[in-house]
Amino acid sequence: MSKDKREPVTLKNIRRIWSVFFVALFLFFFFSADFSRMKGYQVGLFLQADPLVWLAGLLTGWTVYTGMALALFIIVPTLFLGRFFCSWICPLGIMNQWISRLWPGRRRAEDYSMNEYRPLFRLKYYILAALLALAAMGSLQIGLLDPIALIHRSFIISVGPAADLGLGVIYQRPQLFLGGALIGALFIALILANRHSPRFWCRALCPLGAMLGVISLGSVYRIRRDVDKCTDCNKCLRGCQGACDPQGALRIAECHVCMNCIDDCPEDALTFGVPEERSSIHAPLDVNRRRLMETAVAAAALYPIMKSSLTGETTAQAAVIRPPGSLAEPDFLRRCIKCAMCMRACPTNVLQPALLEAGFEGLWTPVLINQIGWCESHCVMCGQVCPTGAIMPLTVQQRAGTPGKAPPMKLGTAFYDRGRCLPWAMNVECIVCEEVCPTSPKAIWFEVKEITNRDGSTRKLKMPYVDPKLCIGCGICENKCPVRDKAAIRVTSVGETRSKTNQMLLGK
Amino acid sequence: MTSSLRKTEQDMLDRRQFMKRAAGLCAGAAGAAGVSWIASSDAPVRHAAEKIYTLPTFGAEGTIHPRLAIVHGADPVTMVKAAVDRMGGITRFIKPGEKVVIKPNVAWDRLPEQAANTNPLVVAAVVQLVMEARPSSVVVTDVSLNDPLRCFDRSGIRQAAEQAGAKVWIPGANDFRSANLDGELLKVWPVSRAFLEADRVINIPMVKHHSLCGSSLAQKNWYGILGGRRNQLHQNIHTSIADLAGAMRPTLTVMDATRSLMANGPTGGSLNDVKVFDTIIAGTDEVAIDSYSMGLLGADPATVEFMEMSQKRGLGVIDWRSAGFVEFSV
Ligand code: SF4
Ligand code: SF4
Ligand code: SF4
Numbered sequence: 160m161s162k163d164k165r166e167p168v169t170l171k172n173i174r175r176i177w178s179v180f181f182v183a184l185f186l187f188f189f190f191s192a193d194f195s196r197m198k199g200y201q202v203g204l205f206l207q208a209d210p211l212v213w214l215a216g217l218l219t220g221w222t223v224y225t226g227m228a229l230a231l232f233i234i235v236p237t238l239f240l241g242r243f244f245c246s247w248i249c250p251l252g253i254m255n256q257w258i259s260r261l262w263p264g265r266r267r268a269e270d271y272s273m274n275e276y277r278p279l280f281r282l283k284y285y286i287l288a289a290l291l292a293l294a295a296m297g298s299l300q301i302g303l304l305d306p307i308a309l310i311h312r313s314f315i316i317s318v319g320p321a322a323d324l325g326l327g328v329i330y331q332r333p334q335l336f337l338g339g340a341l342i343g344a345l346f347i348a349l350i351l352a353n354r355h356s357p358r359f360w361c362r363a364l365c366p367l368g369a370m371l372g373v374i375s376l377g378s379v380y381r382i383r384r385d386v387d388k389c390t391d392c393n394k395c396l397r398g399c400q401g402a403c404d405p406q407g408a409l410r411i412a413e414c415h416v417c418m419n420c421i422d423d424c425p426e427d428a429l430t431f432g433v434p435e436e437r438s439s440i441h442a443p444l445d446v447n448r449r450r451l452m453e454t455a456v457a458a459a460a461l462y463p464i465m466k467s468s469l470t471g472e473t474t475a476q477a478a479v480i481r482p483p484g485s486l487a488e489p490d491f492l493r494r495c496i497k498c499a500m501c502m503r504a505c506p507t508n509v510l511q512p513a514l515l516e517a518g519f520e521g522l523w524t525p526v527l528i529n530q531i532g533w534c535e536s537h538c539v540m541c542g543q544v545c546p547t548g549a550i551m552p553l554t555v556q557q558r559a560g561t562p563g564k565a566p567p568m569k570l571g572t573a574f575y576d577r578g579r580c581l582p583w584a585m586n587v588e589c590i591v592c593e594e595v596c597p598t599s600p601k602a603i604w605f606e607v608k609e610i611t612n613r614d615g616s617t618r619k620l621k622m623p624y625v626d627p628k629l630c631i632g633c634g635i636c637e638n639k640c641p642v643r644d645k646a647a648i649r650v651t652s653v654g655e656t657r658s659k660t661n662q663m664l665l666g667k
Numbered sequence: 668m669t670s671s672l673r674k675t676e677q678d679m680l681d682r683r684q685f686m687k688r689a690a691g692l693c694a695g696a697a698g699a700a701g702v703s704w705i706a707s708s709d710a711p712v713r714h715a716a717e718k719i720y721t722l723p724t725f726g727a728e729g730t731i732h733p734r735l736a737i738v739h740g741a742d743p744v745t746m747v748k749a750a751v752d753r754m755g756g757i758t759r760f761i762k763p764g765e766k767v768v769i770k771p772n773v774a775w776d777r778l779p780e781q782a783a784n785t786n787p788l789v790v791a792a793v794v795q796l797v798m799e800a801r802p803s804s805v806v807v808t809d810v811s812l813n814d815p816l817r818c819f820d821r822s823g824i825r826q827a828a829e830q831a832g833a834k835v836w837i838p839g840a841n842d843f844r845s846a847n848l849d850g851e852l853l854k855v856w857p858v859s860r861a862f863l864e865a866d867r868v869i870n871i872p873m874v875k876h877h878s879l880c881g882s883s884l885a886q887k888n889w890y891g892i893l894g895g896r897r898n899q900l901h902q903n904i905h906t907s908i909a910d911l912a913g914a915m916r917p918t919l920t921v922m923d924a925t926r927s928l929m930a931n932g933p934t935g936g937s938l939n940d941v942k943v944f945d946t947i948i949a950g951t952d953e954v955a956i957d958s959y960s961m962g963l964l965g966a967d968p969a970t971v972e973f974m975e976m977s978q979k980r981g982l983g984v985i986d987w988r989s990a991g992f993v994e995f996s997v
């Protein structure tokens with residue numbers, strides 16, 4: 160059959176429809192992951208179905224946390240069909256593919272070389288080895304480069320807020336994020352890398368792609384080339400997304416199963432299926448085992464180094480205030496994949512991607528910065544959307560406690576800076592902190608003191624104090640304090656419910 | 668020979684090019700001079716002049732009616748209607764086609780029974796009554812202290828207002844305009860757009876305790892029209908309240924004293940601090956309304972600084988009995 164007449168229902172076109180669907184679904188979940196829109200949508204679906212998160216989490220936490228078994232829906236088909244995830248489902252991969260088309264100036268001949276396999280593409284296997292070696296030691300750094308975590312983080316922290324400056328419909332209020340420009344710049348670099356070669360990220364860097372590639376090594380269904388029909392015209396390279404040599408010995412671990420080559424072949428020499436008598440041979444996985452071992456060992460060696468640095472895990476850190484329901488710091492770091500879903504759902508923008516406050520391991524994990532927002536005392540949104548259980552899903556009751564029975568969740572404790580506090584330092588009336596304190600009875604109380612003014616006259620003023628037993632560390636006092644640049648009352652992590660050691664008071 | 672001829676051609680070409688380039692440079696220089704002439708200014712940075720708004724007066728016409736209607740009862744809908752009817756009916760306050768803005772207290776992320784926000788049933792009752800006057804729009808709005816979406820949802824006020832036919836509007840970061848409040852202390856402040864665009868404004872505060880100034884009532888409820896760093900107002904809260912009450916003269920005030928927060932205000936949180944009064948106080952004199960309400964909280968209005976200030980400024984009378992009132996049960 161000749162390819163003169165264009166058939167509409169080809170595998171390639173079916174793939175295109177799915178890819179549009181999944182990108183749209185990703186954008187819909189991104190849009191919906193907040194208090195007013197969530198309404199039971201499974202907004203973390205992509206993260207829960209991510210095989211790399213599944214595997215790395217299994218290595219660090221020894222559990223498949225609720226919902227993560229969904230990854231089997233990707234892993235099992237990959238065993239039979241190859242890396243279809245990359246061009247059918249992965250929003251980052253598909254977006255990369257679309258963006259690659261923005262550089263159309265290439266000549267046709269050049270087009271082919273753009274899609275040739277390069278030894279550089281081995282890099283992703285080494286990245287995967289390094290991340291998994293670290294995970295096996297107990298440090299979860301997968302989120303730095305896992306494509307699903309990466310695209311969520313990039314959208315939530317940089318692309319979304321930037322777009323919303325013009326649109327104003329995504330977030331409830333303009334969002335500010337610590338180091339958002341860095342996350343944005345990395346995302347832009349990743350997009351621009353498509354100029355080097357299409358889908359540069361997927362081909363050279365993506366650890367999930369590497370993992371799926373390895374899983375697909377034994378797949379039965381794959382692109383098969385009929386050596387008799389093939390005239391070696393190389394036209395199949397024109398749209399090849401994986402750069403997997405369909406014109407020669409196919410590299411199955413590189414193939415994205417995009418099906419473009421089948422349509423591009425004028426001789427009908429390519430099919431997707433089981434091998435036939437005249438099918439070409441396939442190339443083995445192109446990695447240097449020695450190098451692989453070296454990278455893994457080097458990464459593993461990083462572990463004791465990280466564990467002997469000063470971090471929120473080794474020593475309590477004042478600024479490492481975690482959202483309510485967070486696991487104790489060592490466990491938290493074993494679960495959090497830096498996806499930023501919690502930051503998307505947070506109504507006040509208080510959740511921020513840490514830079515080095517929590518140590519290198521804690522890069523981009525959520526911490527509360529009360530100058531930007533505060534933790535609403537009856538909100539449990541972040542735990543609802545966290546896909547990994549780093550923040551456990553709480554009920555409002557669990558969070559707020561039951562008077563006389565269960566104490567409320569405590570994130571830290573507020574402290575007065577009497578040198579900055581208006582009544583304490585300047586004889587000026589204030590106690591905004593007391594007004595907004597949400598506990599009942601209020602953790603902030605005051606004493607009416609008679610004070611002497613500069614001119615010798617006296618008057619009565621309300622002097623605020625914190626009752627550390629009642630303070631839940633929500634930070635609304637810090638946020639609403641009129642001393643704007645560095646509040647006169649500030650929360651630090653001490654007393655947090657999740658830690659046994661970061662405590663200051665004797666007994667309860 | 669040929670070579671010299673070529674050279675001449677090239678020379679000519681160069682000369683033409685030179686002329687072109689010189690012309691271009693001159694044009695560029697003239698352009699730069701022009702720009703610096705047009706844009707020359709004493710100001711290092713150019714900003715568009717900011718428009719300063721003033722708050723309209725929303726007051727109702729007619730003085731023959733009682734200025735206070737105190738109604739006891741169990742059903743907010745009948746209570747609100749009865750109160751307003753005794754004051755001349757809703758058509759006295761709202762004319763067909765007018766834009767009505769209703770300002771309950773929706774400051775906190777609290778449940779209705781915790782009595783930290785206006786009772787949603789009272790909000791619904793007022794909206795329902797206002798709808799009878801056929802206004803062109805009814806908007807329920809506030810500037811909350813907690814996250815506004817949570818406040819409106821969990822207080823039950825969004826649902827109550829929307830079911831009764833009003834639109835809930837939450838101001839965004841760009842919805843504030845500078846307005847001159849012309850007070851003793853408060854001059855130009857960012858004010859929520861809704862209040863600058865309204866024809867009529869109805870205040871629906873509630874009765875609650877407040878540590879700094881004793882109580883949070885009708886006049887204090889106008890904190891909720893402000894944006895910006897309004898937490899500075901605490902530094903002189905009495906003057907701030909009187910200034911706001913002077914700047915914001917509503918058409919009608921309906922005080923919700925169905926249940927009140929007696930302690931740990933203004934946030935509350937415990938049901939033990941809630942006391943039921945089953946009372947609505949409608950009126951056109953906010954000072955008198957606040958004065959009556961303070962009585963419910965067990966406070967003496969005569970000793971409260973902002974009350975005295977407001978009375979002195981002619982905003983109303985502390986002795987509510989002298990304001991002309993009716994009191995009855997339904
Ligand atoms: S619980 Fe606190 S930190 Fe978590 S989403 Fe809600 S407000 Fe943000
Ligand atoms: S804590 Fe936040 S960033 Fe970490 S995995 Fe959970 S949702 Fe993602
Ligand atoms: S709000 Fe700030 S300045 Fe005012 S009393 Fe509290 S800590 Fe002091």
